[in-house]
Amino acid sequence: MKLKALTAIVALMAAPAVMAGGADDDTLVINGEIEMVTKTAAAPHLDGALDEVISGWHFREDDTQVMQMDDFDNPGMIAVDFATDAWNTAEGTEGKSCADCHGTPEDSMTGVKAVYPKWNDEAGEVRTIGTQINACRTERMGAEPLKLNSGEIAAMEALISVQSRGMPVNVAIDGPAAETWEKGKEIYYTRFGQLELSCANCHEQNYGNYIRADHLSQGQINAFPAYRLKDAGLVTAQNRFRGCVRDTRAETFDLGSPEFIALELYVASRGNGLSVEGPSVRN
Amino acid sequence: MASGVKPRVKAPKSAAAGETVTLKTLISHNMESGQRKDGNGNVIPRSIINRFTCEFNGKSVIDVTMHPAISTNPYFEFEATVPEAGEFKFTWYDDDGDVYEDVKPVSIG
Numbered sequence: 001m002k003l004k005a006l007t008a009i010v011a012l013m014a015a016p017a018v019m020a021g022g023a024d025d026d027t028l029v030i031n032g033e034i035e036m037v038t039k040t041a042a043a044p045h046l047d048g049a050l051d052e053v054i055s056g057w058h059f060r061e062d063d064t065q066v067m068q069m070d071d072f073d074n075p076g077m078i079a080v081d082f083a084t085d086a087w088n089t090a091e092g093t094e095g096k097s098c099a100d101c102h103g104t105p106e107d108s109m110t111g112v113k114a115v116y117p118k119w120n121d122e123a124g125e126v127r128t129i130g131t132q133i134n135a136c137r138t139e140r141m142g143a144e145p146l147k148l149n150s151g152e153i154a155a156m157e158a159l160i161s162v163q164s165r166g167m168p169v170n171v172a173i174d175g176p177a178a179e180t181w182e183k184g185k186e187i188y189y190t191r192f193g194q195l196e197l198s199c200a201n202c203h204e205q206n207y208g209n210y211i212r213a214d215h216l217s218q219g220q221i222n223a224f225p226a227y228r229l230k231d232a233g234l235v236t237a238q239n240r241f242r243g244c245v246r247d248t249r250a251e252t253f254d255l256g257s258p259e260f261i262a263l264e265l266y267v268a269s270r271g272n273g274l275s276v277e278g279p280s281v282r283n
Numbered sequence: 284m285a286s287g288v289k290p291r292v293k294a295p296k297s298a299a300a301g302e303t304v305t306l307k308t309l310i311s312h313n314m315e316s317g318q319r320k321d322g323n324g325n326v327i328p329r330s331i332i333n334r335f336t337c338e339f340n341g342k343s344v345i346d347v348t349m350h351p352a353i354s355t356n357p358y359f360e361f362e363a364t365v366p367e368a369g370e371f372k373f374t375w376y377d378d379d380g381d382v383y384e385d386v387k388p389v390s391i392g
Contacts, residue, residue, distance in 0.1 A: 072291070072293045072307055072309070073307070075356065078289075078309075078311050078356060081289060081311075082287060082311075232354070232355060
């Protein structure tokens with residue numbers, strides 16, 4: 001009896017902590033200059049699913065949030081520095097660097113992250129920034145493709161992303177990309193693994209709630225690549241997908257697989273209207 | 284020289300005489316502890332930044348000894364009083380004998 005009463009008290013005490021979820025109302029301004037849209041009305045294709053799209057930044061602790069607000073404190077910016085060196089380094093049989101074709105990232109990559117993944121007419125497929133970087137390397141530079149889970153490619157993605165910071169995500173879901181987008185949507189709502197969880201179960205139906213100790217966000221990828229404090233490194237969106245699918249206790253898709261490219265397109269489109277944040281800081 | 288080492292410092296360009304300013308420093312470095320083993324079971328040799336100092340016009344502001352438990356990319360944030368115009372000199376000492384330096388001038392105004 002006594003034990004039961006005690007349990008009841010513990011349950012009462014625990015209740016406020018559980019209910020303290022949801023997104024906070026802070027404002028994200030980077031370096032005191034770049035104002036970010038971190039909450040906005042959902043795109044029309046999310047009718048019935050979400051009313052408002054919210055950046056994952058709102059679901060993190062204050063300490064983590066502050067780290068992203070200053071480039072000096074954001075460890076992801078170290079990777080941007082390294083990628084800037086790589087950008088200017090010639091590689092492969094053609095002896096070309098990124099800079100030889102694209103000039104400076106500031107000139108050529110502004111706005112790119114906002115519209116990727118994107119349909120590539122010549123290749124006849126949807127390409128993510130990662131697969132596009134590797135296409136450049138193999139086709140134009142004569143270099144080996146980078147591994148999609150490598151720090152190098154995440155860093156290069158961060159360098160490209162940082163040029164578009166503050167611009168609204170505007171991924172095209174119609175035209176030739178529509179088929180891939182539909183496929184991505186199907187994966188988003190399909191339950192995977194022994195736990196039988198779909199992306200939507202956590203990130204659409206339960207965002208703001210806790211799954212054990214983890215605060216569920218909407219799973220937006222506008223802020224990727226993200227510097228994860230737990231990994232002490234940059235994580236790409238597909239890396240994160242793989243972690244999520246693994247946590248449902250399923251065999252995951254490979255990075256760069258058609259399934260993950262479709263999912264990246266679909267999830268990116270769910271964040272249409274939010275600002276590009278990458279590289280962000282998350283826990 | 285260890286690869287990918289790059290010091291960076293954030294310091295104000297000017298300060299009022301006697302003002303206390305905040306300095307932020309970070310050096311990208313692997314900080315290999317010497318405790319880990321590679322795939323073949325061989326110990327990966329220790330390679331860390333073992334000392335960090337900051338001086339203002341030759342006067343010591345901070346002098347830090349670092350040990351292998353310090354994580355990668357060591358970050359230090361500290362305060363210093365600026366009595367006159369001059370420059371902050373930041374120095375990092377690597378296990379392999381390399382010394383990395385950065386200098387930030389501060390004016391009064």
